[in-house]
Amino acid sequence: MRERRLGIVALQETHLAPEDVETVHSMFGKRVRVFNSPDPDNAMGTRGVAFALNRELVDVSAVTVHVLVPGRAILIKTKWHNDTQITALNVYAPNDQPSNEAFWSTLSQAFDGASLPRPDVMLGDFNLTEEAIDRLPMKDSPSSTLEQLQGITRKLRLYDGWHLTEPSTCEYTFPQRSSATRSRLDRIYVTHALLNRSYDWTIASTTIPTDHRLVSVQVTAAGAPHIGKGCWTMPTTILADQEFIKQVIKLGEQAQIEAEALNTRQTRTEDKNAQLTLRMFKDSVKQLARDVLKTKTPKLKAAIAHGGRTVQPEC
Structure with a gap:
């Protein structure tokens, strides 16, 4: 987070129990704040989603948290620039088709009421691709499951930023090391307004051992002043x-x-x-x-x- 200057990081399959979060805060609490939703039955053994906020870049004084699906979907709203706020939805969809389809249906129903804020960003591990080209070998996703995902993105008016900004680039976020199979399961969806103020969409490997690659984007708040690169400093x-x-x-x-x-x-x-x-x-x-x-x-x-x-x- 510090090296890449990431303000908000969405984590999936965290396997974090509440006491683990307390340990993180006791060791790194001055730099990071974690908002975690563990699996209700086996916190350290399966599932789990969390947001990690970089306190050097993000104001964590008034963060609101909504757990939509325990261990699978968590929504946060935090201060951004001046009086503006940003809302982000972190998802970790099930791997099997029936559960994946039901997950999107459940998530969509959660936004039927007026109590939940609509997300500006939805990101995470979708365990599903929208286009056949997002898999290698190319393969279409089940239509019924895809309809559920596209239904919620239409409802929330969210767009796959990487797909729109890098239409001719072929990248994958989940390369299976034991085979040539690859897929772009991890994505970031943003509103149209945020898409117009986003740049540097990136898919990159990290130094931390993981089977997924990191997807990131830089976004700017409306009305925020331009900040240059600053003076060069010797590392x-x-x-x-x-x-x-x-x-x-x-x-x-x-x-x-x-x-x-x-x-x-x-x-x-x-x-x-x-x-x-x-x-x-x-x-x-x-x-x-x-x-x-x-x-x-x-x-x-x-x-x-x-x-x-x-x-x-x-x-």
């Missing part, structure tokens, strides 16, 4: 590079000699002085750091790609 990890440190020390020694030589009225000018020498030293270190990172980053990406080669989909 602290580069300080472990001894060769980099040696070169910085060498640059520093050269800069110190030059600065001391310019520390008199006779040698100091507007174009040559200790302040300018210091600035040039800092610029040189900055450029050196960037050059070093350019050589390290491709190697790291290659290592990650090699490690995730068994789960990288091909279209």
Whole structure:
């Protein structure tokens, strides 16, 4: 969450008991807040859905929680930007067809009344695909089950963001390692208004061992000011590079000699002085750091790609 700056993470098949959530809060409570819905019969053995909110990015002071289907569907509403709020529905649909079909029907009925807020986002493991192309080998989902899913997305006016923004890209979220079978079971549905303010739809493998890949999207609130990338900062990890440190020390020694030589009225000018020498030293270190990172980053990406080669989909 911290590395990718994820504000809200929807988790499925969590197997989290209430005491496990308390343990998480006792260890990481300053950074994350978890809202969990365990399986009512076997919390640590099966099912379970949860939201993890990054407290560094999300205001968790007034979160409302609705458990629609215990261990299967949880709805939260939280503050977003200024006076706006965002509502998200996390689902973990059953794997077998009859239960999957009944799940969507039950979920749809939950929104028939006026008490529940309509979600801006519905995301999770649907255990169902809408298009044959979302499976490899290509395969259509049972029509009756698909009708139930599409019925609730129409009712809530939600759209498959990845499908609409990446129509020509072939990606899968559930690659079965023991076979060539793959499918895009994990999806994010958003309202039309949110779709227009979303970007960077991504399906990526994570460093955490899991059989599903991470689906993510960046969304902006209406009226939110544009925030740029900010100033470049040197990653602290580069300080472990001894060769980099040696070169910085060498640059520093050269800069110190030059600065001391310019520390008199006779040698100091507007174009040559200790302040300018210091600035040039800092610029040189900055450029050196960037050059070093350019050589390290491709190697790291290659290592990650090699490690995730068994789960990288091909279209």
